[in-house]
Amino acid sequence: MRVVTAEEMRQIDQDAMEQYGIPGVVLMENAGIGVVRVIEELIQNVRGKVFSVLVGKGNNGGDGLVIARHLHNKGAQVKVLLMANPSDFRGDAKVNLNIWEKMGQPIYQINQTTGINILKLALLSTDIIVDALYGTGFHGEVEEKVAKVIELVNVSNRPIISVDIPSGVLADSGKVLGACIRANHTVTFGLPKLGLVMEPGASFAGEIHVVDISLPGKLTDLSGSGKQLLTLETISAWFSPRSPEGHKGSYGRVLILAGSRGMVGAARLTAKGALRAGAGLVTLAVPESVQPVAAASLDEAMTKGLPETGEGTFSEDALDMLLEYCKQADVLALGPGITTHPETVKLIRTLLPKLTIPTVIDADGLNALSESTDILGNTTVPLVITPHPGEMSRLLNISVHEIQDDRLNYATVAAIEWNLTVLLKGAGTIVASPGGNVYINPTGNPGMATGGSGDVLTGIIAGLLGQGLAPEHAAAAGAYLHGRAGDLAVRQLGQMSTLAGDILKYLPEALREVFK
Ligand SMILES: NC(=O)C1=CN([C@@H]2O[C@H](COP(=O)(O)OP(=O)(O)OC[C@H]3O[C@@H](n4cnc5c(N)ncnc54)[C@H](O)[C@@H]3O)[C@@H](O)[C@H]2O)[C@@H](O)CC1
Ligand SMILES: [K+]
Structure with missing residues (x-):
């Protein structure tokens, strides 16, 4: 609307x-x-x-x-x-x-x-x-x-x-x-x-x-372009029922680069977000020493171990393998739980200009770019970035307060400046497209302010991109569905006890509303 x-x-x-x-x-x-x-x-x-x-x-x-x-x-x-x-x-x-x-x-x-x-x-x-x-x-x-x-x-x-x-x-x-x-x-x-x-x-x-x-x-x-409040009706128009001939290859091969020693959960939540959002095939790439842990409770995704630093984070040597995996994927999501280890940061900065598939960048993936945002503007693939106000503040080099004071404007300016889709988190998430469209999300609640919630969102957006939604629609529908699942979860579990994993559990119900 x-x-x-x-x-x-x-x-x-x-x-x-x-x-x-x-x-x-x-x-x-x-x-x-x-x-x-x-x-x-x-x-x-x-x-x-x-x-x-x-x-x-x-x-x-x-x-x-x-x-x-x-x-x-x-x-x-x-x-x-x-x-x-x-x-x-x-x-x-x-x-x-x-x-x-x-x-x-x-x-x-x-x-x-x-x-x-x-x-x-x-x-x-x-x-x-x-x-x-x-x-x-x-x-x-x-x-x-x-x-x-x-x-x-x-x-x-x-x-x-x-x-x-x-x-x-x-x-x-x-x-x-x-x-x-x-x-x-x-x-x-x-x-x-x-x-x-x-x-x-x-x-x-x-x-x-x-x-x-x-x-x-x-x-x-x-x-033309304009500002829209996201409604169930708006996002439903972006989805179409699956064809009887569809196979797992039709719904997107999603590659996820996430996790580190001590933050394997972030990686698993991202993978599960993509799966629950309907991705056909999900491959989760993690630092090699944590691969067994990542795989242990993730039956539906494939896992890959990549070269790592002494601290159990991705090392620069992971680049070639990563580019190889990208060739077999339709979408990449990167950032949750990868840390800001200097080697990992270098890996991300070297990777970005070489990207060949649409990519969602979140969390430490964004922090890795905060001192060299020109890289964001110079990629040739569609990008969706999902900063919270703190990450946005580092990217734009202005205070969180200033961003929060004029959220719509900063999201819009960044999207146009860097030619990508910006999803600015916070109450009333804003999605701004490089073409000047703006979507305001009414779903969600303070009960979703819990560790891992953002990782789930990143996975959902990647899953939707893999199924062919345009980047701005994948981000906007992702925000709406994520918030709606959180609202449904909180209705049952209360704001204090809802966990990121519960958002995943209620995502099917939120998605079912789209196809009603
Ligand atoms: N043809 C139209 O433009 C229509 C306008 N409509 C109504 O008109 C409203 C807008 O009307 P107006 O533009 O006359 O303005 P408002 O009725 O919203 O503003 C009231 C008055 O307060 C003054 N004011 C502004 N800030 C103030 C402040 N801080 N302290 C004290 N006074 C202040 C303004 O100068 C204005 O005279 C809409 O919200 C809507 O309700 C509707 O009747 C539909 C048609
Ligand atoms: K009034």
């Missing part, structure tokens, strides 16, 4: 008005009706219920006034609480304020000194709160007066429905710089805004409902 910035949404609204002649007041009417419809789906009958509608001076407040009118017409008792002076209203919002006034309905101004007491009283007898203070036009931080209102609303213990976006969330980033409405539901118009799918905005938004406000499909369609 396409997601947009405030500016993109404003442009779409403007095009609807100017190119198609749809009056703004019609869009606002549709928006308000859309919210009321969602409310009716949630509580069936609004008759007799008491609503407090918080109204700001912009168009978001205008939507609030349409909502107030329709709720009133349906028999609800509605209190309009204005966080502005009536003289501040303009355009379509002013039209709707005038209608409300002409209906003889009361307006309570809560922007005055006595406002807080009026609000407290109103909230006491309120069943449901509608938040139409700020929408996509909001910038910066709410002022102190508004912050007090928001705090009262948040502790009122009443269900809160936010209009378009919770007031206080920045529409383009999901950032919350001060006070912010914590909604149970957010009804957003036309297309979801980025701030609703990126943290912390996503957590403030509660359940998201996207309603149609009659914007022409041509304006909202996802054409």
Whole structure:
């Protein structure tokens, strides 16, 4: 599903008005009706219920006034609480304020000194709160007066429905710089805004409902490159059912370069990730002394032992054998558990320019390249890199804080600069393609922050690449399925006890949903 910035949404609204002649007041009417419809789906009958509608001076407040009118017409008792002076209203919002006034309905101004007491009283007898203070036009931080209102609303213990976006969330980033409405539901118009799918905005938004406000499909369609929220529907379109004539060679021969003495588990988890994701054949290459251990509990994969250093990590001498194995594989995944031993680092740096097959690079595979990222940009094969913010910080040579502050931008810039697919881990994993596409993943939970979880993801992506998914689709579907499997695992096992191996166990269930 396409997601947009405030500016993109404003442009779409403007095009609807100017190119198609749809009056703004019609869009606002549709928006308000859309919210009321969602409310009716949630509580069936609004008759007799008491609503407090918080109204700001912009168009978001205008939507609030349409909502107030329709709720009133349906028999609800509605209190309009204005966080502005009536003289501040303009355009379509002013039209709707005038209608409300002409209906003889009361307006309570809560922007005055006595406002807080009026609000407290109103909230006491309120069943449901509608938040139409700020929408996509909001910038910066709410002022102190508004912050007090928001705090009262948040502790009122009443269900809160936010209009378009919770007031206080920045529409383009999901950032919350001060006070912010914590909604149970957010009804957003036309297309979801980025701030609703990126943290912390996503957590403030509660359940998201996207309603149609009659914007022409041509304006909202996802054409060319763009930003998408990953949904089951999105990723399902990238998979096709297996042909009855398929054999193991049809589903990809995946070679995995992973592990070291003391980190054999990382290698096995990667191999199992690829297998569970449907790879036809998996070969796991590990330092030679740990090969028996790697093979011991990995019935379905082949293993190879490669020359190693005294510390049990891959040595430079592994290069020729590795290149030979690559000739018999369709995809390579490298990095989990390989350490940053200087010889192993050299091996990775020498290997990269010689690669002949699509490759997924993770963990210490990325750390090996952090001082020579030019190698990444100079490979001739499709690459998918899967850094967590720490690895990304080493690659880009900027702080983790800076990366986390602008995740989408850094992932996009790196993907274009190095001409590869970037999967930036963390809450709301981002996948950016070299062509400028961006996918935001909504699945996953903090229970997945456990050793080995990333190794499983690397394996899944390699497995999907082997089955012919385009690199950006393999990375995006991999992130979605990995997160979904983690969500299913946590449902059974809880956030504290879920292990990486459990993500593997629930992956089949996540994949089954794709083929339902
Ligand atoms: N034609 C359109 O553009 C449509 C817009 N719609 C609604 O309009 C909203 C956008 O409306 P607006 O652009 O008027 O803006 P908003 O209503 O989101 O913003 C409210 C007002 O707050 C001001 N403001 C921004 N940051 C502030 C801060 N930190 N402290 C105090 N005041 C601040 C803005 O200048 C603006 O006047 C959407 O979110 C949506 O709800 C819908 O009615 C559908 C159609
Ligand atoms: K709002």
